Amino acid sequence: MSASRASTASAALAVLRRDLLLAVRRPGEWLQPLAFFVLVTVLFPLAVDPEPSRLRQLAPAALWVTLLLSSLLALEFLFREDRRDGTLEQYLVSGQSFTALLVAKTATHWLLTGLPLVLVGPLAALSLGAPPQALPGVCVALLLGSVSLSLIGAIGAGLTLGARSGGALLSLLVLPLVMPVLVFGARATQLAIAGDEAASALYLLAAIGALSLTLAPLAAAAAVRISLE
Amino acid sequence: MLGAYTFYFIAIMLMRARAEVLRRERGGAWLREELASAEAAR
Amino acid sequence: MNWVWFHRFGSPPYFYRFAGRWAPWFLGISLVLLAVGLYGGLVLAPADYFQSDVYRIIFVHVPSAYLSLMTYTWMAIAAAVGLIWRIKIAHAVAAACAPAGASFTAVSLVTGMIWGQPTWGTYWAWDPRIVSQLFVLFFFLGYIALRGAIDDRDRADRASAVLAIVGVINVPIVHYSVDWWNSLHQGPTLMKSGGLRYRCRWRGHCW
Numbered sequence: 001m002s003a004s005r006a007s008t009a010s011a012a013l014a015v016l017r018r019d020l021l022l023a024v025r026r027p028g029e030w031l032q033p034l035a036f037f038v039l040v041t042v043l044f045p046l047a048v049d050p051e052p053s054r055l056r057q058l059a060p061a062a063l064w065v066t067l068l069l070s071s072l073l074a075l076e077f078l079f080r081e082d083r084r085d086g087t088l089e090q091y092l093v094s095g096q097s098f099t100a101l102l103v104a105k106t107a108t109h110w111l112l113t114g115l116p117l118v119l120v121g122p123l124a125a126l127s128l129g130a131p132p133q134a135l136p137g138v139c140v141a142l143l144l145g146s147v148s149l150s151l152i153g154a155i156g157a158g159l160t161l162g163a164r165s166g167g168a169l170l171s172l173l174v175l176p177l178v179m180p181v182l183v184f185g186a187r188a189t190q191l192a193i194a195g196d197e198a199a200s201a202l203y204l205l206a207a208i209g210a211l212s213l214t215l216a217p218l219a220a221a222a223a224v225r226i227s228l229e
Numbered sequence: 230m231l232g233a234y235t236f237y238f239i240a241i242m243l244m245r246a247r248a249e250v251l252r253r254e255r256g257g258a259w260l261r262e263e264l265a266s267a268e269a270a271r
Numbered sequence: 272m273n274w275v276w277f278h279r280f281g282s283p284p285y286f287y288r289f290a291g292r293w294a295p296w297f298l299g300i301s302l303v304l305l306a307v308g309l310y311g312g313l314v315l316a317p318a319d320y321f322q323s324d325v326y327r328i329i330f331v332h333v334p335s336a337y338l339s340l341m342t343y344t345w346m347a348i349a350a351a352v353g354l355i356w357r358i359k360i361a362h363a364v365a366a367a368c369a370p371a372g373a374s375f376t377a378v379s380l381v382t383g384m385i386w387g388q389p390t391w392g393t394y395w396a397w398d399p400r401i402v403s404q405l406f407v408l409f410f411f412l413g414y415i416a417l418r419g420a421i422d423d424r425d426r427a428d429r430a431s432a433v434l435a436i437v438g439v440i441n442v443p444i445v446h447y448s449v450d451w452w453n454s455l456h457q458g459p460t461l462m463k464s465g466g467l468r469y470r471c472r473w474r475g476h477c478w
Contacts, residue, residue, distance in 0.1 A: 039410055244290065
């Protein structure tokens with residue numbers, strides 16, 4: 001029993017290591033969403049009147065919509081390459097838990113696209129006029145939200161694997177599912193920037209994160225498995 | 230009105246699902262017989 | 272429990288004949304009920320004290336909103352049956368639900384907008400109930416789009432079934448959104464005491 005569990009964990013770690021190595025060799029894939037995030041956040045103050053009070057009002061919306069879009073941008077590449085070269089089929093026949101291996105892949109995706117966005121997010125928030133004492137709250141909100149985004153997005157990425165059109169369909173499928181993340185994330189950010197207690201919205205974000213951590217991998221594994229048949 | 234809508238939905242659902250079956254089973258032997266007997270009845 | 276009557280529906284010929292025989296009957300019953308309901312709602316029910324005749328759109332609005340969620344639930348159940356027991360008819364039923372559900376959702380949104388203009392003074396409010404209903408519409412459209420984008424029929428069936436099951440999470444969110452957030456939209460009309468009762472004495476005709 002414990003031997004097989006240990007081997008599942010080590011297999012998942014091996015997948016994680018392989019994907020990270022691949023990403024280091026091909027930095028374009030994870031730098032693109034990051035660059036997109038920075039660019040769009042810079043565009044917001046240019047598009048509206050850059051008066052500090054108005055910018056601060058706009059900051060939560062700008063941050064979260066941009067986070068959502070750049071996360072979607074990265075999702076398209078989540079399984080596509082590995083399906084094309086047969087890696088996913090190897091995972092399927094490896095005898096290891098397919099769900100665990102996909103969780104490892106999703107974790108890599110989050111490390112490469114979610115985590116950089118969480119790290120850049122506070123800078124973007126500052127540039128949009130958020131006070132420095134709001135940054136911990138903003139950071140935690142982005143952290144919890146981006147984890148859910150990656151996990152739920154993996155379902156959409158799995159479903160669209162066998163589909164003809166990619167990007168637009170993916171966003172049509174994923175956006176309704178991640179609506180609560182956007183609502184509570186933006187709410188927490190808004191409360192943090194206004195200097196209020198953001199805990200209630202953060203708890204809800206954490207609850208969504210826990211729910212998607214337990215259920216989303218199962219759905220994502222089912223979706224990917226269907227596309228491989 | 231809720232009852233009316235529900236029955237309307239059931240009817241629409243059955244008709245659409247029937248059409249879907251027709252599309253999927255095209256070329257099935259039973260369907261050919263079915264259609265032939267419907268033709269004969271007319 | 273004898274399940275033979277249920278398992279028979281898994282056979283395409285049986286289902287084909289059953290649907291052919293019963294669909295006109297259901298349609299007929301629905302038309303009769305529709306006539307009765309419209310007569311009761313538009314003629315018999317008294318005008319509302321606050322909203323006069325405008326409120327009568329509720330007789331279209333509420334049933335279509337309920338049917339959109341019921342269709343969604345039914346679609347997910349059919350999809351789950353198809354996915355678990357690999358019954359093709361169940362997939363056909365689920366696929367048949369999506370356009371109907373999308374149109375019910377669209378009708379409930381449009382009638383809500385028409386109702387909102389005279390009573391709230393605006394066609395559209397960014398209210399949780401309305402927005403979550405809009406997302407239900409997007410979900411139906413996404414389901415249809417996903418089916419359309421996958422060429423292999425078996426794979427399209429199973430992928431869209433996973434999507435339908437995942438999307439069930441929206442149903443309680445839409446239904447309880449009025450309770451969870453303070454909203455402009457009034458509380459749910461059905462399954463709650465005191466919703467419409469004081470307004471509408473002809474309950475039987477309303478719904």
